Amino acid sequence: MEPILRTDAVTKIFETGTLIVRAVDQVSFEIQPGEFVALVGPSGSGKTTMLAMLAGLLNATEGEIHIDGHELGKMSEQEKTRFRREKIGFTFQANNLIPYLTALENVELMLRLNSTNSKFCREEAKKLLGRLGLSDRLNNLPKQLSGGQQQRVAIARALIHDPSLVLADEPTASLDTERAYQVVQIFSELIHEQKRAGIMVTHDLRMTQYVDRVIQMVDGKIYQIIDDRAEIDAMAAGGRFETAKKVEEKELKGGVMGALNPGLAPVRG
Template sequence: MNRAPAPAAGDNPLLRAVGVKKVFGSGESAVTAVKNINLDIARGSMIALKGRSGSGKTTLLNLLAALDQPTEGHVYYNGQEISRLPEKQRSVWRRSQIGLVFQAFGLIPLMSAYENVEFGLRIAGSDSRLHRERAERALEWVGMKPRMKHRPPELSGGEQQRVAIARAIAHSPALLLADEPTAELDSRMGLQVIKVFRDLVQELGMTVVMTTHDPGIMEIVDHVIELEDGEIAAQPNA
């Protein structure tokens, strides 16, 4: 059995990747998406994964979110290995421990902003007695409580993305993972969304990891990790 290397004593990052490699396909058609990934993400930090299209940043984010499993190596969350859990356990872990945000907002058009967030809590298996309080609190965190009765078609792109963020954080996860969260927004709305992330880090101690092409975001995050041909080309000092 391939035993996972234990995290070093006294070293407790929220998220850790050790010797991670991901290969899609097999034989002559095999494609190595990421390799030689060794990475620690500190608690309460805001990290950008940067790289050209095809650099492996989305694959790496999916591995960190346990949406996919590495071909080699291990991913830890809070000291526990998540990369080798069965799919059912990984699904339960994702629903309860992390928040996910994508460039496509994924809101249900016929539901109000509040209903979209509350629906996310139901999927997460949250205590139904706390749904209203948690949904309204999450919408307030992202500045959308005054518009919580509006449906997605009545909201701007930036407002829709903020509702999507509220849905992702309503169950108070320690970790928020976002794949190109500003790709569909103009620069002004994109900066509004990034300010929401920064506030979540500073006010709630959340950890945010996002992929991005946006050069403006690089000036706002704590660290930029650059990927090139599936490997980390540059990352913060330990």
Template sequence: MGRDEEDLVAQSLTKVFGAGDTAVEAVRDASLSVRAGEFVAIVGPSGSGKTTLLAMLGGLLTATGGRVIVGGTDISRLNEAQRARFRRERVGFVFQGFNLVPYLTAEQNLLVIPSISGKLDGQMRARAGQLLQELGVKKRARHLPGELSGGERQRVAIGRALMNDPLLVLVDEPTSNLDSERGTEVVRSLAEEVKLRNKIGIMVTHDRRMLTHVDRILEIADGRLHSPESSP
């Protein structure tokens, strides 16, 4: 697999919600590229288009214009079923809030997708254990989400997103429920996983305090992406 096949390239992405007088242009002409092993933050205020952009990059939302190429696949050309497969196999999402299953333990939350898809085996269990270890929550593996702190829950959600060994890891406001110190630790763990496992990591956030462990920062305002002056 060539280097370029591992990259994410988005070209002139646009998303318009609605039509006519009530149309909202949530993302306008956004272009970016990110390499495997790179952890990029997109920072902007609430309503600036962050979640919309992330959803298009991960094939959850179809763009009104432009295209997204991930690992050599132009996802804008995929049909619905192909996009579902792309998401399942190549993308790990960590959404705002945690979305953990409340009556399953931390470990079971990592194993829920493999068990639904009939892939639960020793290798998957070992993988879950390894991820919980790397994320510093191995000791909490048998606990329910309600028994974990916010930071621990977020680490479990990150572990779950990494279970399918995705090329692309997309993270939406991972620290919104955490204090500054816990938030920074969670972002550092994310950065470490992106490096260790050579993922394309993209995090969106409104919180500028969370930008310490990222390789590169892009800013978004009113749906438009910018590189701040300090960025190469």
């Protein structure tokens, strides 16, 4: 089966004066349709930078990103914007919703952006929000919704336009544990059902119980890829892996300078 997402030795280098930072370093992986992957790692490991590159918001310095057979690097900024709108679903940590649009209108927004706001599509939006337990909240404004409900609306918006790839940046960051579980569980169900490729960046290892694979990044590189169910479940259950422990210890000792400079992992020497 053709993967929906393929990255080949993707590298991102930031240069600030004399400081050269390899935020993402030679990262390669693939995601198949219907596969939900967690991108984990300590602060500054490069996972958010990776996500931004996958979304076409940041250009890779080296390497290639292929989504649905299209290479992002070959697209103009305009083409990338259109590609994002048509092929990518996106949820963010915060500021997910337009405050003056109701829950239903926020979901319909993606349809309007893609000029596919037919009656049928609007019905689909209602169904999806119903599926996410928001049938009675369709006409509520974001300020009238709880954090969890807002995240669920954002999930509906990320899926409504039939994207190939769904990206979630720390979707549970502002939620309590119970709501966080609910949100990720339903996200996972929908990705599997609709055969999309999903990537979730998270700090919260407990959320990995709903994913198929965990890609762990450290200092901009893939530290390990875990696809063993038992190993993933152990990590999610709070039983730390050996590897995770090591990374955390390293971070505590200041080995990962990125912890001091979130999002960036400096290279020494």
